[in-house]
Amino acid sequence: MATRRATTQSAYQQIRRAIVEGRYRPGQRLVEQRIGEEFDLSRTPVREALRQLEAEGLVHSEPNRGAVVREVSLDEISDLYDLRARLEGYAAELAAQRIGPAELERLDAGIAAFEHALGADWDDELDQVRAIDDANREVHGAVLAGARHDRLGRLLERTVDVPLVFQAFRQFDRAQTERSHLFHQLIRDAILAGDGQRASALMFEHVMLGRDVLLAHLEASEAQVDELFST
Amino acid sequence: MATRRATTQSAYQQIRRAIVEGRYRPGQRLVEQRIGEEFDLSRTPVREALRQLEAEGLVHSEPNRGAVVREVSLDEISDLYDLRARLEGYAAELAAQRIGPAELERLDAGIAAFEHALGADWDDELDQVRAIDDANREVHGAVLAGARHDRLGRLLERTVDVPLVFQAFRQFDRAQTERSHLFHQLIRDAILAGDGQRASALMFEHVMLGRDVLLAHLEASEAQVDELFST
DNA sequence: CATGCCCGAATTGTATACATTTTCGCTCGA
DNA sequence: TCGAGCGAAAATGTATACAATTCGGGCATG
Missing domain, CATH: 1.10.10.10 (Winged helix-like DNA-binding domain superfamily/Winged helix DNA-binding domain)
Structure with missing residues (x-):
């Protein structure tokens, strides 16, 4: 940057x-x-x-x-995740064909950091959320880098990457976070195997699962969006 | 704006x-x-x-x-059109479900303007290219508006919409421009019929055809990208 | 003659001053 | 009491002044 x-x-x-x-x-x-x-x-x-x-x-x-x-409505959140799912799915598909050793290494490092953040004992929960969010960004960033598609990368990093991801992790319970970790690994394997189809589908699903969790929380609490921020 | x-x-x-x-x-x-x-x-x-x-x-x-x-390589142009095709395909799919009468009217107006620009007798060829480009923008803009997906619209209008489209029309011969006109109409019909699948596929193809023409010109003339601009 | 260093012009980055627009409370009048 | 209009305060838009950085040319030196 x-x-x-x-x-x-x-x-x-x-x-x-x-x-x-x-x-x-x-x-x-x-x-x-x-x-x-x-x-x-x-x-x-x-x-x-x-x-x-x-x-x-x-x-x-x-x-x-x-x-x-900016204020974001529930419908917009839903739309936004749909869009992210498609774009990141496409990125994973490209990465399966184009990724190089450097980006693979970065991907593995991100996955390891995610696991570490998940396991460590944290004094401050906010710090843990930050660490998980950072590791998650690293994983997704590595896939993007592996796609070697400049414009796509910038769209995802700088335009679609809203506050929501961070807030989502706050809502995640342990099981959901571990599920994310699992998907990261599956996506990695598909990319390593050069299987664009599966990488794309897994990434799509991974993002959509995140969407579901976030929306479920929002709807369950009948929250306005900014309810999220009042924690 | x-x-x-x-x-x-x-x-x-x-x-x-x-x-x-x-x-x-x-x-x-x-x-x-x-x-x-x-x-x-x-x-x-x-x-x-x-x-x-x-x-x-x-x-x-x-x-x-x-x-x-910014300089753009041939590979990047190819990637960029791929991305545009997917995003605009998605927009067309959404538009088929969400479009309202106002946007439909705008779409028809854009198509009419395109036809007019194509038919009229122009003194200055550059003015004709501008008119065609404007009408084309209007058609695609109407589809975007019909998709009612703010973020997607902004991505396409303000981020993926590179100089290439304008340059592409300079390269188009009459048959190719008429083909674009035909696709616009087909897309309109699919959207009006509420058939997202077909609208999406048609839009995807429409953009990819544009890509092919542009790339063929570039490769045929063994041009660097800025060759495009030297006319 | 080649090479490296230093200095100055050109250009960007930041601060500040000034102009214009908006906001909001207040008065005045119906 | 309520609303329209006015005016001062606050905030944004623009211009300009100053600081820091980059880049290239000339000069000294090996």
């Missing part, structure tokens, strides 16, 4: 994390000046970071009225 | 058009100051426009080294 000069990049990462982890809630206004003071920056880099986040769809902004954290 | 205040938006549109139509060639540096003078703006809106274009993938930029028009 093109690390711009430190300030813009730091603004970007901090704002992003705050949104993804739910500290900035959906609908909340993001005032440039205020955020700048919070991170001790001028408005310029904050502004640029907000524009980046807008391009990624995490933030919505209107002409002279500034940026707000 | 969120029209920001005039200057940024105008910088964005002018730079974009210059890239899409090939006046700014792949690999060319885009110096903020110079462009600002060209359009009589300060660097600020130019800078913002460039960042937007970077997010869309039309421009590539590195940390302290500025922006250049």
Whole structure:
């Protein structure tokens, strides 16, 4: 990732994390000046970071009225996961044909990290969720890299990758997380075997299972979306 | 589309058009100051426009080294069309289930405009290409709107929609353009009939046919990509 | 003559000042 | 009491000034 000069990049990462982890809630206004003071920056880099986040769809902004954290409805979540399932399925299919040793190694490392995060004894549960989320990102990132399709990779990393994944892991119980781990391994094996069909189908299913869990939680609690963030 | 205040938006549109139509060639540096003078703006809106274009993938930029028009290899073009075919196929599938009367009307209007652009007698061939490109955009945009999937729409409109489509129409002969027109109508009928399967397959094929024509031209002339732009 | 270093011009990154627009409370009048 | 209109405060949009970085050319040196 093109690390711009430190300030813009730091603004970007901090704002992003705050949104993804739910500290900035959906609908909340993001005032440039205020955020700048919070991170001790001028408005310029904050502004640029907000524009980046807008391009990624995490933030919505209107002409002279500034940026707000984007709100997502249940239907949109459902649609979004459908889309992710297709795109990542396609990525897995390509990876089965194109992956190289470096990306395979990264994939295995991600899987190992996931297992480690799952097993270790954590003081702070939020830290565990972060570790699992990071490892998960690494696994999916490795598949994307293996697909060797620049544009697809950027779409998935920077546009479809919403806060939802992180929030989803909060909702996952242990069994569900272990099931994710299993799917990661199956996907790895299919890719290693060069079987694009199976890799694609497994990835599709893997994402859709995540969708089901998340939606079930949301519907069961009759929650508005931002209910998710109130934990 | 969120029209920001005039200057940024105008910088964005002018730079974009210059890239899409090939006046700014792949690999060319885009110096903020110079462009600002060209359009009589300060660097600020130019800078913002460039960042937007970077997010869309039309421009590539590195940390302290500025922006250049992105270069695209033959393989990437092929991959890109594959991706577009899948995404637009999916959009057509959704549209068959979700489209409403307003979008259908827009679709028909786009098809009519395409036919008109194809038939009229043009002084300037470039104007005809522009008219055809606009009508084509309208048709595909209507399908996207009918899919009622915000994120998908934005991906296709703002991220995968590269200069290639415009360049492709330059390469099309009359028969190929008429074939596109035919497919537009078939897709419309399938959507109207609510047949997602067929709509999806037709759209997939439609995009892939465009890919084939473009790639055939490129390979036949043993061209580098920017050969396209030298006309 | 080749090579490496240093300096300066060009360009990007960041901060700040100014202009324009929006927001929101308040007064005034029906 | 309620609503329209006004105006000040706040926030965004744009311009400009300043800092840091990159890149290339010239000069010294081996």
